[in-house]
Amino acid sequence: MQNEESLVQRARQHDQEAFAQLYEEYFDKIYRYVALKIGDRTEAEDMTQQVFVKALRSISSFRWKGRPFSAWLFRIAHNLIVDYLRKRSRRATVPLAEPVPAGNEDPQQAAERRLDIDRLALATRQLTEAQREVISLRFAGELPIAQVARVMGKNEGAVKALQHSAIAALRRALRTQDNDE
């Protein structure tokens, strides 16, 4: 991708193509991050669109100042998720499983993959909020540790420690699931 800072600068000046490039770069990452955190396909799709519309409306207020665009964008997603979880009603959710299999994936493979995702989503509920955030940003959002630290407002050392404890907790949660089955 073209230098991100210059793209953001152009997007701030209403350059459509620059914003479209940023959209293409981050669309999947934001979708996965949202989907893993809320565990509902339909809501994740709606919210992913909301993230980009909100970003589009407020891009002129973005100032680089050492905080990368990704941190700003994921922060928008994080705030929307917090609002959503606060208001979430008791209506049935649409599992993540359906959008997962690509193209003509074998049904058996699809079933195994579905198990993985459902188990993962369930296991992340055993984590603290901060641990869940690190897992979502690092693995679903594919952010390097420095950017995870920016999004979370922590230093890199603290995030690395959190990452360690999160993976260990996730492992324990998955093993507990195995024992229960």
Place this chain on the structure above:
Amino acid sequence: MTSREFDNILDECLERLLVKGETIEQCLQSYPEQASELEPLLRTALATGEAVDFQPRPEFRAKARYQFRSALREMEGGSRRSLSGWFPRWATSVAIVLVVLVAGSGTVAAASNSMPDSPLYSVKLATEQVRLVLTPSPLGKAEFCASLADRRVEEILYVAGKGNPRQVERVTRELDVCLTRLSSLTSSQGEKGGVMLAPTPAPAPAEVAPESADAGERTYSQENSRLKLKLALKHHAQSHPAALREKLKTVPPSTRAALLRAIAVSEDGYEKALKTLD
């Protein structure tokens, strides 16, 4: 070793595993003393990385992209309305298209041959979207989608040759969107007389009015075009997966999974499109 040092080693191994495509064993070889503590964590991390590697539905991706582009245009239009408020809307649209065609033709031309690793690639994708929208008939759109699928496969071969799995995945998603749209055009539009290949019953000689001669020629020409589309798709359905499979022999291991997915998307996409034309 302090816990901070271990946290750094774990993070380094995660980068090597998830970003550079190295194996757990390679990481453990670098840190034999920490291997017993590292291994279970890396296995969990790898499983997590694989589980979250899911894609948005192609229909959602296409719809979201369209809506986002519309929002972009609306926003741009809103910021200029004060200057062009007196201008009829259709005239504004025509003027914008003309300005883009004239002023942007250099960039657009330069972008037309760009590859996914070029800054102009997104201009190329955007230009294709504009062309698709401006293409009048469902059959024309389907033909254009078929040519786009051909381009996408060329691009996948190019980025796979560069050993770039991320870009292979990105272009594969574009290929998936393209083939899904192609199927949708050839199936739903077919019922409206757009891309249907089923022969229309010929009218009895007494029913043929002189003014229907032109219509008859048009129908013949359309059917001819549809047949050409079907033949082109049949050819692509064999040649594209074959070319991708051939490439599989020479790409680095880190790119294989992405390329295998491209093969699956290509096979499945053409099979679906061809079924709608049967």
